[in-house]
Amino acid sequence: MKFSVLAVGLLAGGLASAASAQDVLRIATEGAYPPFNNVTADGELVGFDVEIAEALCAAMERECEIVAQDWDGIIPGLVNDKYDAIIASMSITEERKQAIDFSAPYYSNYLSVVGADGTTATLEKLGDVSIGAQRSTTGSQWAEDTYGNRADIRLYDTNPAAFSDLSSGRVETVVADFLPAAAWVKDNEGFGFVAEKIDIADQIGIGVRKGEDALRDDLNTAIEAIRADGTYQTISIKYFGIDIF
């Protein structure tokens, strides 16, 4: 008996919660993409994206709630109004633009190939070795588009899982965004960048639902504001030692 009450309570609570939370800006991040966003042992979200989100909220003078959402479901979740914006180092791509809108970019990115020292892979020959990447990222999509869907491309649910298989030697290379790759290479001796960097004209923006133009404009203004007052640079230097805008 007690359990059926519990179930009904959950049903009612779950369906009601979304509509009432209009004033709080709900922001999703992945929480598995250090140093941009990850979760500590105490369940706290930290990282560059998280601090940028907090700075943007301060600049917009809005109350924000930041939630973790796994990468595969992050765009469907936005489309279905689970939250209002995605600040999760998401590249602005044509495919994604068909589903959601983006703010102006808040940093630029290019892809890089990481492997053990001594690996001699060139971009032409990368299709012959195993390539690890996170599923549904620009990295995995670039690999699929370049080497075809029958190359040995291993897709992982998170970025650390791909790097962990690289460090154990299970995959020979990992294609990932440059900055998190650089952070990982710094902590892992014996690994480095093994091919020239890949410029895919990749810019990172904030995802918003289609048609939410007011929110997008507010976010764009806020990005300019935190650039102008130096908040952005402080956060960027704290994480990367350079301004990554």
Next chain:
Amino acid sequence: MYQDLKFWVSDTICAGLSPISGPLFAKTCSRFIDGFLVTTELLALACGIGFFLAIALTFARVSGRSVLVWPAQIFVYVFRGTPLLVQLWIIYFGVGSLGEQGLGPVLWTFFKNPWLVGLLVLTLNTSAYVSEIFRGGLANVEKGQMEAALSIGMPWLRAMRRIMLPQAIRIAWPAYGNELILMMKGSALISTITVMDLMGQTRTIFARNFDLNTYLYAAILYLVLAACISVFVAVMERRFRRSVGR
């Protein structure tokens, strides 16, 4: 070589299907069929090897010698008592994290390969469940037959293999058929350890187009596989019945 043959098969099937398939399916057909073949192949191997492993396990469990009984019982208990996904992740991410230093070069060549790890876990998992099914079948074979066989001087193992086991399998066959279908459904989990089976391909396609129809196409392919398994089980069952009548 073999890989090329599989690709050729899948391209031929897709070419054949192209007049009747919708635009979404036509675009992703080779991915779906590639995955379908990987799933089928893993399933056939896991169930084939698992079948014999299950027989060995069952014999160990009813052998009456505690050196054999206990390890086999514990094996079956652990594999039936924990989720398949946990078993996969323990062995792929857990044991795999020990790397070449921890496992040695020979074991590492095995654990390095996600396909082989997937095959290993599926095989061990199904053998535990199938062993339980066969044991149930054995319990329903009349005990007197075993006693009769032993009394005419037949060794234990041969009596089990020639007299008890065939009857046990016949009794347990419908339950075994169910387990094959359950195994097929469980095999979708190997997509979480980077194997590009039907489910892995499906998730990759959905990650790009966000179209829920992708899952419907995959469901249809899984249903086709389930239907094939059911037909196989039914055909075998009819053969058993005929051999009993003889």
Next chain:
Amino acid sequence: MEQINTVLGPLSFGQGGWGDDLLNGALLTLQLALCAMLAGLVMGLGLAGMKLSRTRMLRWPAAAYTLFMRGVPEFLILLFVFFGSDSLINAVATSLGFQGGYEVPKFMAAVAGLSIIFAAYACEIFRGAYLAVPSGQIEAGQAIGLSRSQVFFRIRFPQLWRFAIPGLGNLWMVVLKDTSLAAVIALNELLRIAKLGGETEQSPLLFFVAAGALYLMMTSLSDVVRSALERRARRGMAGA
């Protein structure tokens, strides 16, 4: 406590340790399994009713449903429900003239996904249990002049449970284990916590084995309860 925590290492309790997080995960696993099982039982009863009915219009959809659910991987259904439930609810809401923007919490999506799968299995169990009531009893009931609904409520229904209990016990074990699939949709149940812990502490083997041990404890405990229930259900049953 200090000493225990030193032995446990990253699995210790309290701040910085994952022991309490894992136990919370196990608790969520149990809640998920209970909710999915209950919802699955209710739906399963309804489906069994449809399947046993005399109208084709009811029988066929139920048969198609169980066939579909039993032939398609649980993982696929769960992902479909997880990604599809929001669009479905919002489409229904907008078509009824409400404003969209409803969300289905992950927990609800997981319960919905798991229960629609297990309803198909529960349906078969109930149907089997219904047909297992010996026809002699039904005839006896009719002979002493009971109406059809009296036969159902006084003879069939009370016995449905005792015939269904072994099957339902098995089903509970399957539900309990299949809750682990919810880790893939990022619900913080036991396996997902173990994965996060293993990634953060860089010792996935320790964390996954710990999770496995907790699952084994839960299934073992369930097994004890199940045997007790089965013994109770068999009381006074002929030939058992």
